[in-house]
Amino acid sequence: MKTSAGMLGALRLEQLALKMEDAVRKQRMDKVRVLLTEMEICGQLTMVQLRDELNEHL
Structure with a gap:
């Protein structure tokens, strides 16, 4: 995941x-x-940001 x-x-x-x-x-x-919870939230926010950036380029 880190990579x-x-x-x-x-x-x-x-x-x-x-x-x-x-x-x-x-x-x-x-x-x-504790980290699992933080990673879940961060992962969800990251996916939203990546989707938004992808949609800007389509």
Whole structure:
């Protein structure tokens, strides 16, 4: 996810994915739960923005 987000220019989503990777590696499941919620919201907002940009170019 972090690579795909980075390639799309979705920097916030990329940062959250990096934090998620770190939390999983450290087995911080409390942090993982919080990050999952943040990533879901950020992912939805990113999709809206990408759709809007795509529609501008059609």
